[in-house]
Amino acid sequence: MQSPLLKRAIVIGGSIAGLLSAKVLSDYFEEVVIVERDVVARHPTERTGVPQSPQPHILLTHGYRLLKGFVPSLKDDLLAAGAVPIDWGQDFQSFVFGDWSAVSNEPTGLESFSCTRPLLEAVIRQHVEQLSNVRRLSPYRVEALVGSGSKVTGIRCKRSKGETDEQTVEADLVVDASGRSSNALTWLEAIGASVPACELVNAQLGYATQRYRIPDRWDEDWKVLLVTHRPPKLTKLGYLARVENNELIATLGGYCQQYPPLEQSEFLAFAQQLPSARFHEVISHLSPISEIKAYRATANRLYRYERLVTMPNGFIAIGDSVCALCPAYGQGLTTSAMSALTLRDWLLANAKKSQVGDSLTFQKQLAKQIKPAWSAATNNDAGFLRAEAIAKKSPIARLLGLYRRRLVAKIHTDSELALALTKVAHMVDSPLTLLHPKLLSKAFM
Numbered sequence: 001m002q003s004p005l006l007k008r009a010i011v012i013g014g015s016i017a018g019l020l021s022a023k024v025l026s027d028y029f030e031e032v033v034i035v036e037r038d039v040v041a042r043h044p045t046e047r048t049g050v051p052q053s054p055q056p057h058i059l060l061t062h063g064y065r066l067l068k069g070f071v072p073s074l075k076d077d078l079l080a081a082g083a084v085p086i087d088w089g090q091d092f093q094s095f096v097f098g099d100w101s102a103v104s105n106e107p108t109g110l111e112s113f114s115c116t117r118p119l120l121e122a123v124i125r126q127h128v129e130q131l132s133n134v135r136r137l138s139p140y141r142v143e144a145l146v147g148s149g150s151k152v153t154g155i156r157c158k159r160s161k162g163e164t165d166e167q168t169v170e171a172d173l174v175v176d177a178s179g180r181s182s183n184a185l186t187w188l189e190a191i192g193a194s195v196p197a198c199e200l201v202n203a204q205l206g207y208a209t210q211r212y213r214i215p216d217r218w219d220e221d222w223k224v225l226l227v228t229h230r231p232p233k234l235t236k237l238g239y240l241a242r243v244e245n246n247e248l249i250a251t252l253g254g255y256c257q258q259y260p261p262l263e264q265s266e267f268l269a270f271a272q273q274l275p276s277a278r279f280h281e282v283i284s285h286l287s288p289i290s291e292i293k294a295y296r297a298t299a300n301r302l303y304r305y306e307r308l309v310t311m312p313n314g315f316i317a318i319g320d321s322v323c324a325l326c327p328a329y330g331q332g333l334t335t336s337a338m339s340a341l342t343l344r345d346w347l348l349a350n351a352k353k354s355q356v357g358d359s360l361t362f363q364k365q366l367a368k369q370i371k372p373a374w375s376a377a378t379n380n381d382a383g384f385l386r387a388e389a390i391a392k393k394s395p396i397a398r399l400l401g402l403y404r405r406r407l408v409a410k411i412h413t414d415s416e417l418a419l420a421l422t423k424v425a426h427m428v429d430s431p432l433t434l435l436h437p438k439l440l441s442k443a444f445m
């Protein structure tokens with residue numbers, strides 16, 4: 001721990017971005033208060049404040065590696081809780097361009113875990129909330145910022161259940177980590193601050209998810225299986241993942257408002273419409289152990305804080321509250337971890353001055369970090385939006401898109417190529433690595 005800079009930091013929202021931020025802040029503040037609107041159980045549970053919690057959450061390898069830096073016991077804790085270790089080069093099978101991609105016969109080091117979202121969150125929470133200077137105020141909902149257009153000095157919150165108790169909590173720094181449904185723009189407007197512009201790329205994807213019991217005799221050689229979508233015509237996707245407690249998460253997705261149904265026989269019928277029959281074959285032999293749960297608020301939504309001319313100091317925004325990505329690319333957990341690292345760098349840069357830094361500088365640094373993830377998700381989803389979106393793509397983006405397609409078309413027989421693309425998807429390697437001469441020659445062979 002550094003010598004604490006300032007007295008108190010408040011984090012709005014005790015989910016992934018909030019917990020990781022609290023961990024970082026605990027090194028610089030005497031006290032960190034996480035204000036969370038939900039009642040939070042000790043054990044992993046789905047909760048209303050995180051409506052996406054029943055849905056599948058891929059933990060990309062880059063995200064897993066970063067999370068281990070925040071929670072050193074992460075691997076042991078996940079193993080102890082029954083999470084399924086996965087090598088994405090060996091244990092992941094994806095159906096793309098009409099066939100299954102080649103898998104590696106040997107360990108590839110592209111590791112992480114497959115588990116439910118509530119389990120991952122619970123493991124991170126256990127680690128962060130045991131820090132002596134971190135406390136949680138819950139169930140309390142933040143209703144307003146306190147301060148002016150030039151400086152935020154705290155928050156006002158109200159007890160979520162019963163709505164009787166109201167509190168004002170002062171702070172040197174308020175971090176908004178309240179997710180996709182953040183009210184920060186309303187709060188900023190109310191204190192006379194400027195609000196950021198919003199960018200939206202909405203390909204209208206809907207998920208429907210059901211959990212199944214895995215039988216004792218299970219001969220499948222994969223841990224995660226994906227039947228992918230492909231703009232503009234293939235609007236449906238299917239995702240199966242082994243998770244803790246010998247369960248399988250089965251998710252159907254439909255772009256362009258072709259939402260998967262919530263009734264059992266219709267769910268199975270939708271699965272039969274996927275380009276591969278395998279998803280349907282697997283689930284039709286298993287017993288469901290949950291109802292089918294839908295989620296449809298999946299637009300890529302970016303608040304451009306970094307483009308503001310002024311922003312009140314003492315307030316920053318992080319995680320999905322700034323950049324909420326379409327879930328089909330599994331990047332949100334990883335970008336949350338990257339954002340927390342940006343927070344660490346920003347705090348460190350100002351540590352010697354014993355003051356919280358300029359908020360706009362933080363948002364600019366954050367924008368740089370999340371740009372590749374935003375571009376990857378929106379460039380792909382834009383393919384479902386036809387002419388209007390194609391016009392937005394730069395010629396270079398279009399050329400790279402075509403090149404990438406040539407590579408993907410060859411991954412059915414080339415496990416080395418499949419691994420190179422998976423590494424990019426897992427944010428371990430830069431997309432520029434795909435321009436390596438060896439891959440260029442494979443593409444045009």
Ligand SMILES: Cc1cc2nc3c(=O)[nH]c(=O)nc-3n(C[C@H](O)[C@H](O)[C@H](O)COP(=O)(O)OP(=O)(O)OC[C@H]3O[C@@H](n4cnc5c(N)ncnc54)[C@H](O)[C@@H]3O)c2cc1C
Binds near residue numbers: 060143330
């Ligand atoms: C359907 C779906 C599937 C996804 N799948 C993946 C995936 O496969 N891989 C991946 O990496 N990411 C995935 N994501 C993204 C991932 O869920 C988020 O990026 C991640 O949870 C980080 O979000 P966050 O912590 O910023 O916000 P959230 O996780 O949304 O949490 C916000 C928190 O703020 C609290 N809160 C909200 N308002 C207030 C208030 N006023 N006062 C107090 N507390 C408040 C909420 O209760 C909640 O705890 C998916 C998202 C969706 C929607």
